[in-house]
Amino acid sequence: MTVPERTINLSDILKKYYKYLILAVLIYFPIFGRLGFLPIRIWDEARLAVNAFEMYKDGSYIVTHYEGQPDMWNTKPPLTIWCEVLSMKLFGVSEAAFRLPSAIAALLTCCLLLYICVHYLKSFRLGFIVVMVLVTCNGYIEVHGTRTGDYDSMLTLFTTAFCFLFYIFLENNQTKYYYAFFICVTLAILTKSVTGLMFGPALVLYALYQKKLLALLKNPHTYAGLAIVAIFAGGYYLLRESQNHGYLKAVWVNELGGRYANTIEDHKQPVQYYYNNFIDFQLTAWYLLVPCGAILGFYLKNERLRKIAQYSTLLAVVFFAIISSASTKLEWYDLPLYPFLAILIGVCINFLFDLVRDMKIVGQYLSYNSAPLALLIFLFFTPYHKIFKKTQSKDEPPYYYDYTLSHYLQDAASGKIECNNDYLLYEGYNAQNLFYVMLLQEKGIKFSMKDWTKLEAGDTVVVFQENLRNYVYGTYEHEWLSAQGWATRIKIKGRKPTQ
Numbered sequence: 001m002t003v004p005e006r007t008i009n010l011s012d013i014l015k016k017y018y019k020y021l022i023l024a025v026l027i028y029f030p031i032f033g034r035l036g037f038l039p040i041r042i043w044d045e046a047r048l049a050v051n052a053f054e055m056y057k058d059g060s061y062i063v064t065h066y067e068g069q070p071d072m073w074n075t076k077p078p079l080t081i082w083c084e085v086l087s088m089k090l091f092g093v094s095e096a097a098f099r100l101p102s103a104i105a106a107l108l109t110c111c112l113l114l115y116i117c118v119h120y121l122k123s124f125r126l127g128f129i130v131v132m133v134l135v136t137c138n139g140y141i142e143v144h145g146t147r148t149g150d151y152d153s154m155l156t157l158f159t160t161a162f163c164f165l166f167y168i169f170l171e172n173n174q175t176k177y178y179y180a181f182f183i184c185v186t187l188a189i190l191t192k193s194v195t196g197l198m199f200g201p202a203l204v205l206y207a208l209y210q211k212k213l214l215a216l217l218k219n220p221h222t223y224a225g226l227a228i229v230a231i232f233a234g235g236y237y238l239l240r241e242s243q244n245h246g247y248l249k250a251v252w253v254n255e256l257g258g259r260y261a262n263t264i265e266d267h268k269q270p271v272q273y274y275y276n277n278f279i280d281f282q283l284t285a286w287y288l289l290v291p292c293g294a295i296l297g298f299y300l301k302n303e304r305l306r307k308i309a310q311y312s313t314l315l316a317v318v319f320f321a322i323i324s325s326a327s328t329k330l331e332w333y334d335l336p337l338y339p340f341l342a343i344l345i346g347v348c349i350n351f352l353f354d355l356v357r358d359m360k361i362v363g364q365y366l367s368y369n370s371a372p373l374a375l376l377i378f379l380f381f382t383p384y385h386k387i388f389k390k391t392q393s394k395d396e397p398p399y400y401y402d403y404t405l406s407h408y409l410q411d412a413a414s415g416k417i418e419c420n421n422d423y424l425l426y427e428g429y430n431a432q433n434l435f436y437v438m439l440l441q442e443k444g445i446k447f448s449m450k451d452w453t454k455l456e457a458g459d460t461v462v463v464f465q466e467n468l469r470n471y472v473y474g475t476y477e478h479e480w481l482s483a484q485g486w487a488t489r490i491k492i493k494g495r496k497p498t499q
Helices: 010-032 044-058 079-091 095-120 124-134 152-172 175-197 200-209 213-218 220-243 247-254 257-261 273-282 289-296 303-325 331-357 360-365 371-392 403-413 431-442 466-475
Strands: 422-425 447-449 460-463 476-484 487-495
Touching: 010 095, 010 124, 010 371, 044 079, 044 431, 079 095, 079 152, 079 175, 095 124, 095 152, 095 303, 095 331, 124 331, 124 371, 152 175, 152 200, 152 303, 152 331, 175 220, 200 213, 200 303, 220 247, 273 303, 273 331, 289 303, 289 331, 303 331, 331 371, 403 431, 403 476, 403 487, 431 447, 460 466, 466 476, 466 487
Parallel strands: 422 447, 422 460
Antiparallel strands: 460 487, 476 487
16 A cells, blocks of 8 residues: 655645744844844944954954953853854854854844743734834844844843743653753853843742742752853853852952942933833833733733733843933843733734724624724834835944944955055954954954054054054054044054154
8 A cells, every 4th residue: 555645835835834934034123123133233233242352263252352362351151152152153253253153143033022922822923022122122022132243142042041940840740840940050150240130039939929839949959040040151161160260259240230320431320210221212112012011911811811911021120120220321221021021012002903803883884894903004014114125225424433443444354445554543342343353363463553652654553542543643654544433544654854
């Protein structure tokens, strides 16, 4: 007896998965579209870029370096940097390869939310809405977030994962979810240190509310899980200290008591800073729906959805209170909130969808009720269009004048500008330029930094800052060669005679 061969019917596959394909296309552009278009951002991303490039070159995977020395300013564990180094080894050194781990973390966060909605809440529509809300949040699809090589996109993946794993474990008491929870906690710590624990108080409160805290304290798997965290997360800190004396002290100053209790690097903001940001920029399209979703969470008939909404509210409120009470505040510190805010917003939109669908007056005049679909298009069109434009644009805001030089160096690295045997003059923090200096040298181009007080006849220099340009003009006989924005290329002919 012969077994008939199974034929793959493309139309059947499309009918089954078309909605997933539509969602995949929609989230591709905010997350991956033109990922390497903008040059490396100053401060955090630039620091990680230099850390990753030096690790890529020297193979020192425990101690991160900056300009050849152990980095005692950026003291976070290097899980994100490891991923960035792996990406650069696979795809070559570029802005896109460096940022790819952040984008993949954002994609996995979307997949996690969709999975929870489809498999646990049994609603693809809700998952579609929640994911679309997430990728249309200005504060999530942003620099320092999913669009740059910072820590926060990967941190958000792991915090979102361990929060849901903890919830699922309390619901079904399956030990595998408990151990997966501790593994994700470990990964969150290895991503951004103590920040990975900031949902901890909310988890304790939820366990107390569910009357399961005592059971967790008596559960031997709790202590086995904590041992996993201590061995792998704590083990990294001890290993780093053994190779880099003074590291633990630097961690305390930069990340623990110092950053929370005191204002670091003048990042002092009022207590309502994050709330104002939500309204003004980060969550402009959706912020009014957050309290609506939280209130609905107490009245939904679907028990699972009601509990998820209440849980998300608790997580969001506690985390928001913690970051708002910290002395050091930065706009991207709220990134781990967005998946849970997206759930609350999604609950509200989903409720409106059902309300419109069930309106009898609509069904009386239409054979097919397209009003709910029209509602979704109406709600998402403008936020998505704005995010699409932002991620596809290479324009810098006027106050970002410092990126004129970054664009110049980016063009030089891509071969659009000739800079062989040139020197870069720059005063101040320089990580965003140092990355491109190393990248050009990696490509075999002779390009390096030089002290502007020690220039010699025949030097060709690129100068950006007005004070240095005026110094060069006033000190040296020179020939102006070209300019791109504020970046000026100058040929040095010698020192001017002293008066």
